[in-house]
């Protein structure tokens with residue numbers, strides 16, 4: 001009877017702690033992906049506002065800074081769209097973010113243009129390509145790929161290279177390009193500005209009826225201040241060795257004055273995981289120190305992680321293991337572990353912990369892939385995983401990656417698994 005009582009009491013304490021953790025994570029994600037944070041990019045101080053917010057969380061949790069504060073500051077080049085991004089087909093104004101995106105490296109442009117349209121299929125014939133180049137001088141070249149189908153990977157690759165040539169080459173006399181697609185729009189961010197404007201449009205329209213398009217784009221290539229945010233918890237017996245958690249907090253920012261990219265899953269969710277782990281290990285410090293790094297400028301080419309490994313704040317050789325959390329907000333189909341097949345012993349440990357406790361549906365293995373922040377650490381010989389959640393929503397690098405639709409159903413189980421994993425070292 002006594003035992004039962006203790007057991008029940010223990011369970012209810014754990015349950016309420018975890019309830020709090022989920023509330024905390026939800027609060028972090030909803031704030032970071034709200035309009036106030038401007039998509040955590042480089043217009044209207046979005047990246048700075050997010051950094052300050054995370055710094056305040058580090059302070060509240062009680063993490064130690066390596067230097068006088070948590071910031072590791074540096075500068076980056078970035079092409080931004082702080083003002084107008086408008087596109088109209090005849091009289092109809094298209095909706096930015098929903099109907100179209102602008103290529104990340106586009107320069108400014110304003111004017112009314114006539115158009116020359118080719119289908120992607122047409123471009124498989126050389127004579128059509130030559131004609132398109134001749135006919136498109138001063139006009140917008142419209143490439144309609146909505147009906148295009150091919151299983152021949154090699155020719156699709158060649159065709160896409162050709163399309164890039166048509167879009168960006170100064171030898172093509174067009175004013176700009178529009179690619180009409182039936183696929184989901186996926187935005188990006190660039191550290192360069194090219195010579196030509198290009199849009200991707202996803203809309204059900206009869207292009208033959210369009211005679212004129214109107215464009216107004218304000219782009220500017222700027223040098224922006226940014227920073228990694230780094231803190232740690234001192235280990236109880238071997239504080240010189242480190243377990244590490246990293247997550248990038250930057251996202252794509254804004255595309256024009258009205259449209260922002262929330263980046264709830266990518267990667268407010270990873271930051272929430274980082275902070276959840278920081279809170280836990282502050283209360284229960286392990287024998288090794290634990291470093292928490294909120295990285296910046298991942299979206300622009302893993303720049304923040306590169307800055308950190310080139311100027312590390314602790315000896316990277318003393319890293320026992322590092323996990324990169326990028327896309328932590330779904331998990332209904334489990335998780336995927338990049339570098340799982342490289343660090344097989346640690347991967348087996350993770351799967352064992354998962355199956356013993358039935359946390360997640362699956363822990364899936366993947367080889368090396370240079371697709372997020374861990375890559376820079378891996379290239380320096382730091383043993384690491386990059387883990388992302390599977391299932392749930394498909395929103396990615398678009399205006400639909402919102403807090404409101406992020407499942408977070410497995411967030412607590414995922415956090416418990418990672419706590420168990422770090423504690424196994």
Ligand SMILES: [Zn+2]
Nearest residue numbers: 266267326327
């Ligand atoms: Zn990401």
